[in-house]
Amino acid sequence: MTERVSRAADFTRRRLIEAGLARFARHGFDGASVRAIAEDAQANQAAIKYHFGNKDGLYREVLLEAFATFERFNALDDEALAQLTPPQALEAFLRQNLSAILSASDLRHPLGVVNWEIVNRTPVFTQVVATHRIPVFEAARRIVGLFQPGLSAEEAALTAVWLVNQPFIFVRNAEQMRHPPVSVTLDEAGVERLGTVLTRLVRGGLEARA
Numbered sequence: 072m073t074e075r076v077s078r079a080a081d082f083t084r085r086r087l088i089e090a091g092l093a094r095f096a097r098h099g100f101d102g103a104s105v106r107a108i109a110e111d112a113q114a115n116q117a118a119i120k121y122h123f124g125n126k127d128g129l130y131r132e133v134l135l136e137a138f139a140t141f142e143r144f145n146a147l148d149d150e151a152l153a154q155l156t157p158p159q160a161l162e163a164f165l166r167q168n169l170s171a172i173l174s175a176s177d178l179r180h181p182l183g184v185v186n187w188e189i190v191n192r193t194p195v196f197t198q199v200v201a202t203h204r205i206p207v208f209e210a211a212r213r214i215v216g217l218f219q220p221g222l223s224a225e226e227a228a229l230t231a232v233w234l235v236n237q238p239f240i241f242v243r244n245a246e247q248m249r250h251p252p253v254s255v256t257l258d259e260a261g262v263e264r265l266g267t268v269l270t271r272l273v274r275g276g277l278e279a280r281a
Contacts, residue, residue, distance in 0.1 A: 084122045086112040091133045096183025100130055100193050127195050134199045137181035144171045147210040157217035161274055164214055166266040168207070168238035172245045172257050182243055211235045218277040230277075237273050241265060 090111035094103035105126050109116045123129040144167050152160050171178055188196045212231040215222065222230065241248065248255050255261060 080122075083112070083114050083118050087114060087119060087122060087129065088132050088136055091129050092136055092180045092184065095130060095133055095187065096180040099187035099191060100126075100195070101191070105129070130193070130195050131199055133184065134196060135203070137184050138199075138203070138205065140178065140181045141171070142206055144168055144174075145207045145210060147213075148206075149213070152210070152213055152217075157214070158274060160214050160217060161277070162266070162270045164210060164234075165238050165270050165273060169241060169262055169266050169269070171242045172262050172265075173259060175245060178242070186243060208232075208235055215277070234273065234277075237269060241269070 087108065090108045091103070094108050094111060097103070105116055105119050108129070109119060112118075119126070119129055123132060146167060147160070147164055151163075155163060208231055211234040212227055215227055215230045215234060219227075219230070245257055247253070249257060255265070257265070
């Protein structure tokens with residue numbers, strides 16, 4: 072009986088995270104109500120308090136879920152990078168992140184949440200980013216170090232932020248890029264061409280500074 076109750080509770084918690092992810096993606100943190108999220112999850116508001124404490128707690132779990140989805144596209148750990156030259160590591164980093172464009176349906180809600188954070192940064196987002204390991208940022212910082220080993224810690228961090236955003240801006244705006252004024256075909260071949268162009272531009276920037 073206890074095991075059945077536990078499974079039901081886990082199922083409710085999972086539904087609340089999925090419903091929260093969808094609501095926060097469409098309406099942002101301020102625009103998504105706990106009442107609407109509970110209704111979408113076919114649960115009551117008390118379940119949010121039970122599982123997450125409050126709206127902030129639910130949003131924290133939604134952000135972790137979004138980041139976990141993004142990390143499916145990051146396979147460059149220290150061991151993988153050690154096998155590559157700096158140009159190879161850079162190209163692998165850019166291409167694996169651009170490959171997310173081909174998984175638009177899986178990333179629709181995580182990208183929606185991040186887009187709202189770009190417009191209106193929340194304290195919860197700031198806290199999660201500050202206290203949780205972000206593998207894609209760590210990979211970017213390692214690649215920056217391969218090209219520019221003499222940078223200060225501050226310069227390396229800032230350059231890593233710049234590097235992360237080079238592919239991400241295309242992933243985030245992929246749907247708009249399919250329409251005028253850009254009108255780029257982002258099928259598999261189109262993403263391959265984009266990877267070639269972006270690799271050339273980013274490599275030029277890193278090597279110029281070095």
